Amino acid sequence: MESTTRPPVRLLVFGRQGAGKGTQAVRLAEQFGVPHISTGDMLRAAVREGTEFGQRAKEIMDAGHLVSDEVMLGLISERLAQPDAVNGWLLDGFPRTLQQGKDLMALTGADGIDLALDLDVAEDVVVERISSRRVCSSCGANYSVQVPPTSPWTCDVCGGEVTQRDDDTEQAVRERLATYLLQTVPVVKWFEEQGLLATVDGVGDRDEITNELISLVTNRLF
Ligand code: ADP
Numbered sequence: 001m002e003s004t005t006r007p008p009v010r011l012l013v014f015g016r017q018g019a020g021k022g023t024q025a026v027r028l029a030e031q032f033g034v035p036h037i038s039t040g041d042m043l044r045a046a047v048r049e050g051t052e053f054g055q056r057a058k059e060i061m062d063a064g065h066l067v068s069d070e071v072m073l074g075l076i077s078e079r080l081a082q083p084d085a086v087n088g089w090l091l092d093g094f095p096r097t098l099q100q101g102k103d104l105m106a107l108t109g110a111d112g113i114d115l116a117l118d119l120d121v122a123e124d125v126v127v128e129r130i131s132s133r134r135v136c137s138s139c140g141a142n143y144s145v146q147v148p149p150t151s152p153w154t155c156d157v158c159g160g161e162v163t164q165r166d167d168d169t170e171q172a173v174r175e176r177l178a179t180y181l182l183q184t185v186p187v188v189k190w191f192e193e194q195g196l197l198a199t200v201d202g203v204g205d206r207d208e209i210t211n212e213l214i215s216l217v218t219n220r221l222f
Contacts (some may be wrong), residue, residue, distance in 0.1 A: 009034050009088035009221060010112060012095070014188050015119030016180045017173060018126030018133065019202045020209065021143050024119060026093035027210045032217065035084050039093040040076060041140040043067060044165075048137075061167050064175025066183060069099045077107055101187035115220050116191040117213055119202035123177060136160045157176050 009032045015021035022038065029036035043061060046054035048094050053071075076094050079085065095101040105113065121129075132145040134153065138160025143149050153162040167176065191197045198216045202209060 006087075007221060008086075008114075009090075009217070010074055010108065010114045011088075011090045011217065012113060012116040012191070013090065013092050014116060014117070014191075015109065015202060016121065016123070016126055016184075017176050018130040019121040020118055020129075020206065021092060022140070023206065024117075024210060024213055025090055026141075027135065028117075028213055028217065029090040031089070031210075034088040034090050034162035035082075035088050035089050037076070037079055037085070037094070037142065039072060039075065039091075039096075041092075041206055042079070044140070055200060058166075062172060064172040064179060066179060068095060069097055072096075072100055073103045073107075076104070080107065089116065095187050098187045098190055101190050113191075113219055114194060116188070116197045116201045117216065118188055118197055119209070120142045120199050125203060126177070127170075127173060130168055131170065133164070134162050135165050136162050141175040 009102070011028065011032070013021050013025045021106070022040075023197075024166075025038065028037050042058070043057045044056075047058045047061070048054070057067055070079075070095060076091070080089060089106075129144070130150070134143045134145065134148070136143070136155035136158060139155060141152075141155050141157045141159040141162075143155075143162055147154045149162050155162050162200050188197065198220070200209060200212055200216070
């Protein structure tokens with residue numbers, strides 16, 4: 001797709017933990033030629049860098065809680081101001097609270113978000129998925145015990161080490177699912193009320209789900 005001639009593509013991807021949000025977000029961003037901006041990946045990068053901010057973020061993430069709205073708004077506004085984001089972006093993991101949704105809308109303007117996608121998967125399905133999830137500690141590519149990288153446990157994309165995330169323990173997962181229900185479901189509903197939400201069944205063949213998401217975006221934007 002020609003990045004210079006097409007309209008901007010500004011997408012949000014919602015979905016509770018384990019819904020397949022990360023995988024689909026990477027594919028969609030590639031398809032539409034926009035940067036994949038994952039706040040979870042950004043925070044994990046800060047943790048790896050070992051900055052003071054990273055250390056604080058790690059405690060919050062490992063407990064399954066959310067980093068403050070104020071800090072997240074700072075991170076995301078800096079990221080959206082980068083040159084690669086001028087012609088669109090795909091946000092994965094932001095906004096995660098009603099406040100973040102309103103902050104984002106204030107930042108982009110009322111017409112600044114094209115579509116929010118919600119990957120719908122039942123809670124008992126995601127608990128099972130998360131406990132078998134494995135992630136590249138360098139680039140964030142997703143794998144699982146059932147679908148490991150070609151050479152266990154080395155990332156097919158970047159050669160990084162593929163491990164289980166520290167916040168994928170059962171206790172932290174339960175915390176995160178409760179947080180999602182309490183904090184994120186209201187912002188998903190808010191986008192729905194504004195006619196900006198499309199919900200897709202997140203159970204089924206990954207490629208078919210990707211195709212469905214691509215058609216939804218294409219029909220809406222082009
Ligand atoms: P998951 O969707 O499985 O929780 P993410 O990688 O999106 O994984 O996020 C991991 C953690 O990073 C979250 O549990 C939370 O602590 C923190 N985080 C990510 N995005 C946000 C955000 N927008 N607001 C607050 N905290 C966030």
